[in-house]
Amino acid sequence: MSADARFRFRPTGAVIDLSALTRNYRRLRERAGRIEIFPVVKSDGYGHGAVAVARRLEEEGADRFAVASAEEGIALRRGGIAGQILILGFSDHHDAPVWRNYGLIPSLYDIAQARAIAGAVRGSSERQPVHLKLDTGMGRLGISPGELADMIALLRESPGLELAGTFTQLARAQEPGSPATDRQIETMRGCLAALSAAGLDPGLVHVANSAAVLLHPSSLFQAFRPGLALYGVLPSEEIDPNGWEPVMTVEIQAPVEYAGDLMGDLNGRRGRIQGMDTKGATQFIRAQAPMAEMLNYQNDLTAMTQGRASFTMEFDHYDFVPQLQADKIIAAAKAAKTGEEEEEE
Numbered sequence: 001m002s003a004d005a006r007f008r009f010r011p012t013g014a015v016i017d018l019s020a021l022t023r024n025y026r027r028l029r030e031r032a033g034r035i036e037i038f039p040v041v042k043s044d045g046y047g048h049g050a051v052a053v054a055r056r057l058e059e060e061g062a063d064r065f066a067v068a069s070a071e072e073g074i075a076l077r078r079g080g081i082a083g084q085i086l087i088l089g090f091s092d093h094h095d096a097p098v099w100r101n102y103g104l105i106p107s108l109y110d111i112a113q114a115r116a117i118a119g120a121v122r123g124s125s126e127r128q129p130v131h132l133k134l135d136t137g138m139g140r141l142g143i144s145p146g147e148l149a150d151m152i153a154l155l156r157e158s159p160g161l162e163l164a165g166t167f168t169q170l171a172r173a174q175e176p177g178s179p180a181t182d183r184q185i186e187t188m189r190g191c192l193a194a195l196s197a198a199g200l201d202p203g204l205v206h207v208a209n210s211a212a213v214l215l216h217p218s219s220l221f222q223a224f225r226p227g228l229a230l231y232g233v234l235p236s237e238e239i240d241p242n243g244w245e246p247v248m249t250v251e252i253q254a255p256v257e258y259a260g261d262l263m264g265d266l267n268g269r270r271g272r273i274q275g276m277d278t279k280g281a282t283q284f285i286r287a288q289a290p291m292a293e294m295l296n297y298q299n300d301l302t303a304m305t306q307g308r309a310s311f312t313m314e315f316d317h318y319d320f321v322p323q324l325q326a327d328k329i330i331a332a333a334k335a336a337k338t339g340e341e342e343e344e345e
Contacts, residue, residue, distance in 0.1 A: 014047070015248070016049060016052070016247060017249070018056045020232060020245035020246065021048070021053060021057070021232075022059075022060060023245055024230050024232055024244060024245060025039070027243060027244070028210075028229060028230065031213060031214065032208075032220060032224055035220060035222055035223055036224075037062060037064065037223060037225075037226065038065065038066045038223055038225040039053070039054070039064075039225075039227075040226065040230070041054050041065050041076070042068035042089075043072075044072075046231050047248065048231055048248055050067070050072065050075060051081065054076055054079070054081045055080070055081065058081065058083060062083060063084065064083050064223070066085075066086045066087075066088050067085060067086070067087055068089040068090075069090060070091070070095050070099070070102075070104055070106075072087075074098070074104075077102045077103065077104075084103075085102075085105065086165070088133075089107070091113070092116075093113070093117045096120040096128065100128070105130060105165075107130065107131045107133045107141075107167075108131070108151070109142050109143060111143070111147060111150055111151060111154065114155075115154060117130070118160060121161065122158070122159075124160055127160055127161060127162040129164035130162065130163060131165035131166065131167055131204075132151065132155075132167070132202070133166075133167055133168065134148070134167070134187075134191050136168045136183075136188050137171055137180060137183060137184040138171045138184075139171070142168065148191055148194055149194075152195065152198045152200060155200060156200065163195075163200060163201065163202065165202070165204040166202035166204075167207060168187075168188050168207055170207065170209060170211070170212050170219065173211035173215060173216055173219065173236075174211040174235045174236035174238070175215075175238075176215045176216075176236070178216075181212070182218070184207075185219055188205075188207055192205060204222050205223070206221060206224055206225055207219045207220075207224070208220050208224035209224070209225055209226065210226045210227055210229035210234075211228075211235040211239075214236075215239065231247045232246035232248075
């Protein structure tokens with residue numbers, strides 16, 4: 001779909017550049033070296049389209065992905081994604097048949113939850129791969145160091161479970177030289193030593209999120225989980241923005257009388273005026289800016305488009321146009337602006 005055709009119907013659009021995604025992915029790979037990568041595609045790929053993002057990254061060699069729920073993992077499988085799919089968030093033992101049918105890997109983050117999952121898979125013909133999430137200081141989901149002995153005992157007596165990985169979430173990785181991050185990494189090392197001492201292989205160990213891989217090299221274990229940086233959103237002001245490309249941008253069409261206001265508002269948002277359009281006797285300007293820079297601009301957009309603003313998502317040369325709810329875009333932008341990486345990352 002051409003830009004002109006698109007703007008006949010939608011005065012505001014969220015445009016996805018998968019080529020920028022590819023370049024960001026390669027940049028992260030170069031930075032992290034030869035360790036495994038779990039691209040985080042939760043929340044519909046942070047609003048970018050999880051299936052399309054995963055397909056492009058599979059072309060780049062990615063063979064592991066992280067999602068927030070079983071539903072998100074199922075959507076990837078139905079979209080043809082073949083790589084491993086790790087569920088970072090809520091996992092319930094009632095979903096055990098779903099994990100088997102779709103090849104999903106749940107996370108264990110609570111003793112009672114792990115016990116219920118162990119019971120649900122007991123007697124299965126194949127062991128259920130799981131990843132163990134440790135709370136090393138984030139204060140969210142995860143097994144605390146004080147609970148680790150009980151978890152080790154549970155794992156040793158659960159033949160239906162296969163510990164395929166162990167991970168944690170860093171709370172303040174966006175701060176260079178953060179002592180909190182250093183403490184979490186040391187706590188993680190202690191937990192891994194405890195697992196090994198008990199005769200348990202921790203499997204694939206992953207700690208670093210986007211901020212950590214760029215600011216804390218000591219957080220790089222056997223894999224890392226980039227999220228925000230993949231999409232060109234940097235989780236810290238301390239990271240050099242040069243070379244990182246926003247994958248999502250907002251294209252705006254506004255009546256020409258708003259040109260002065262729009263030009264001023266685009267300053268500082270890495271935005272630019274792209275051209276002019278005409279509809280009947282009315283002239284419109286067309287502009288573009290990264291979505292993460294536009295969060296506080298949504299009310300202005302509504303005014304400029306006379307209440308007609310809506311969001312759609314478009315891939316590459318506008319040849320694939322799935323619908324995307326505005327609240328998902330705004331949620332992704334809020335996460336980008338605050339640096340919150342629920343996972344993650």
